[in-house]
Amino acid sequence: MAQTEFFDNLETRSPAEREAAQMAALPLQIAHAQRNSAAFADILKGVDAASVNSRAALARLPVTRKSELLERQKASRAQGGDAFGGFAALVRGPGMSRVFASPGPIYEPEGAGRDYWRAGRALFAAGFRAGELVHNSFSYHMTPGAFILESGAHAVGCTVFPAGTGQTEQQLDAMVDLQPAAYTGTPSFLRILLDKAKEAGTDIRSLTKASVGGEACPPSLTAWFKEQGVDVYQTYATADLGLVAYETQARQGLVLDEGVIVEIVRPGTGDPVPEGEVGELVVTTLNTAYPLVRFGTGDLSAILPGTCPTGRTAPRIKGWMGRADQTTKVRGMFVHASQVADIARRFPQVHKARLVISGEMANDQMCLKVEASEVDDTLRGLIETAVRDVTKLRGDVHVVPPGSLPNDGKVIEDARSYQ
Known part of the structure; x- marks a missing residue:
């Protein structure tokens, strides 16, 4: 033009x-x-x-x-x-x-x-x-x-x-x-x-x-x-x-x-x-x-x-694509995007992380999805320990290939059912 x-x-x-x-x-x-x-x-x-x-x-x-x-x-x-x-x-x-x-x-x-x-x-x-x-x-x-x-x-x-x-x-x-x-x-x-x-x-x-x-x-x-x-x-x-x-x-x-x-x-x-x-x-x-x-x-x-x-x-x-403050409450505890970043920062093998909260009310489940080339069971266990130490909550860790997580800026995804 x-x-x-x-x-x-x-x-x-x-x-x-x-x-x-x-x-x-x-x-x-x-x-x-x-x-x-x-x-x-x-x-x-x-x-x-x-x-x-x-x-x-x-x-x-x-x-x-x-x-x-x-x-x-x-x-x-x-x-x-x-x-x-x-x-x-x-x-x-x-x-x-x-x-x-x-x-x-x-x-x-x-x-x-x-x-x-x-x-x-x-x-x-x-x-x-x-x-x-x-x-x-x-x-x-x-x-x-x-x-x-x-x-x-x-x-x-x-x-x-x-x-x-x-x-x-x-x-x-x-x-x-x-x-x-x-x-x-x-x-x-x-x-x-x-x-x-x-x-x-x-x-x-x-x-x-x-x-x-x-x-x-x-x-x-x-x-x-x-x-x-x-x-x-x-x-x-x-x-x-x-x-x-x-x-x-x-x-x-x-x-x-x-x-x-x-x-x-x-x-x-x-x-x-x-x-x-x-x-x-x-x-x-x-x-x-x-x-x-x-x-x-x-x-x-x-x-x-x-x-x-x-x-x-x-x-x-690109323009406005949503809000960056993704603080949410899980099992009565606040979880912040900065905490997810803190966990990822502790492990050089992790390129990107996304915390997914699922389940129904009063039955919250946390899964930290991490992009990494290689993660063995030992490292996965260490990441799960870091999740517990940082958030004071238990959560699973799921490893996905680099580039798998959506490019939408979300560090915490609240996928719970509120019906």
Whole structure:
């Protein structure tokens, strides 16, 4: 697919040039986080920032997951301290334009400046252009979603109607009067608007493009939108990180943003998986206002081979493929993905492991399936002992050939019957 326009020249850099630039920026960002973020001064204590100049060095740093961010924020607030838990490198004033609250609550700062969340790149790829009106139906209440997309629309040169959520009839009236070309919001609310317009005979044919997020938008729904005359593209952004990845006209995965370094790791660990394997998306942002280092999103994805047919050369991910937190309860005990990884790590012969929980309620059975070339009865017994030592539960061990386990990111599979 030919692409003649890009948001900026960063999108068409050679992969080698991009990697070199990001690895050069990485040690500076690590040092900045250590100096200006109390949380990362603690998390990265003793780390030589100058030495973190490669993906291998980055992979040796700890992963900070949202649950830890929340706990640090709660602890700090309980002591009358920083509401951000020491993660922000900003102070209130001209450099911090807004504060948001996500469920938890987790508080996130918004730094000053044009397109702080870097969403303009995603909207441009979705066909948004200067002079167009964007109907923004993300919530303007407490959470940052609406502001992420609004700032991106402004960066492209669009005007924004801040519709927010609800009040469907009034939103349709505004669409008739204002004739927006584009929509931002959840795919489910866009479908509601289109269905209601059709029922009422309301003409909103001015709407021809959309950038959606906040929930899954499967190909079947994208096709339905196309039938209604709206080209819909997915944008993957979070309140912590801003833009992470975005869909293009090629519709072959999501292209990674230029301002993030992404790793795919084994769920429950910080260990990168081979390219193409499904794992947890871990992001290091180059944003100096909120310098998150190896932030675990909790989302599953995988790196796609090659580059986007539109000419954008950044790596691509498959998109959202589920959640990485696979904690489950077995016989009254919590079992975590990190425990499965701990067991596998003890045995060099084991390449990959998957804990399958089966049986019916009150009759749980555990089987650790391991990919290995050769495992004798002695080693199998040692692995079973490790299962018991780590989880405090008994479980069988079943050896399968390398490549046999599904590539779906699951480390714990709950196959129990709940009927």
